[in-house]
Amino acid sequence: MTIHIGAKPGEIADTVLMPGDPMRAKWVAETFLEDARQVNEVRGMLGFTGTWHGHRVSVQGSGMGMASLSIYANELIRDYDATTLIRIGSCGGMQPHVALRDVVLAATASSISTPSSTILREVNYAPCADFGLLRDAAARADAMDVPTHVGGIYSSDTFYDERPDLNAEMVRHGILAVEMEAAELYTVAARHGARALAVLTVSDHLETGEALSSADRERSFSDMIEIALSAAFGS
Numbered sequence: 001m002t003i004h005i006g007a008k009p010g011e012i013a014d015t016v017l018m019p020g021d022p023m024r025a026k027w028v029a030e031t032f033l034e035d036a037r038q039v040n041e042v043r044g045m046l047g048f049t050g051t052w053h054g055h056r057v058s059v060q061g062s063g064m065g066m067a068s069l070s071i072y073a074n075e076l077i078r079d080y081d082a083t084t085l086i087r088i089g090s091c092g093g094m095q096p097h098v099a100l101r102d103v104v105l106a107a108t109a110s111s112i113s114t115p116s117s118t119i120l121r122e123v124n125y126a127p128c129a130d131f132g133l134l135r136d137a138a139a140r141a142d143a144m145d146v147p148t149h150v151g152g153i154y155s156s157d158t159f160y161d162e163r164p165d166l167n168a169e170m171v172r173h174g175i176l177a178v179e180m181e182a183a184e185l186y187t188v189a190a191r192h193g194a195r196a197l198a199v200l201t202v203s204d205h206l207e208t209g210e211a212l213s214s215a216d217r218e219r220s221f222s223d224m225i226e227i228a229l230s231a232a233f234g235s
C-alpha cells in the first residue's frame, strides 16, 4: 500500500492503463478485461486488475492534471514495479485535419512546466513516448482503419486557459492536440526506466468548437482502448 493506492503488493500488473477519469477505469475494466477486480478506491481514484487475452493488466485513474498523474505514476512505478504505463485520455484537437473521434498518438508532449521541472531546472527537457509502444500502437490503429495522427501534443496545466496567443503558437508549430497529463507521464517513466505512451481520442476541437456527445465518446474511446491494449502486449 502507498499513500494514494490501497492495492496490496502484487495486486497491480506490470502494465497499467491510466485514464484521467476513474469512472473510465471502471468502464474499461468491466468492458475489456476478464476477471477484473477492484484494487484501489483511495480518494475514489478507482483501480482494477484483470486480464486481456490472457495478459495481466491494471487500469488506474490518474485524476486530471500533471500534479495528480505524477503521484500515481510515481507510486505505480516505484512501489508496485509497473513497467508500462499507457495513458488513455480525451484531448482537444488543434489542427484542421485532426477531427473529432480521431486518435492521436503522442510522440512528444510539450508543456510550460511539469512537476518534474523542479528537478530539470533550466533544461527544456523533451518528453517523448516509448518508441516500441508508439510503433505498435500506430500499426494497430492502421490495421483497425482508425483515423490516427502521430506527432506532438501540448500538456496544459489548465483546462480553462486565457492564453489564445499560446494556443495559436501551438497550432503554428504543428501541435496536434491539447490534454493535461502526458508530459509528466513521459518524464516520470523515463526517469525510472519505464515505458510510456499516451493514446488519446479527440473529444472536442479548439478551432471549430465541436464536441462529441457522450454516446459518441464511448464508441470512440473503445478504439483507443483496443489500440492501447494491443500496443502494450505487442499484439
Ligand SMILES: O=P(O)(O)O[C@H]1O[C@H](CO)[C@@H](O)[C@H]1O
Pocket: 019, 020, 021, 063, 064, 065, 088, 089, 090, 091, 159, 179, 180, 181
Ligand atoms: O479524459 P482525460 O483522461 O481525463 O483527459 C483530459 O480530460 C481532462 C479535462 O477534461 C484532463 O484530464 C485532460 O487531459
Ligand SMILES: O=c1cc[nH]c(=O)[nH]1
Pocket: 090, 091, 092, 093, 159, 178, 179, 180, 203, 204, 206
Ligand atoms: O485537456 C483537454 C482535454 C480535452 N479537451 C480539451 O480541450 N482539453
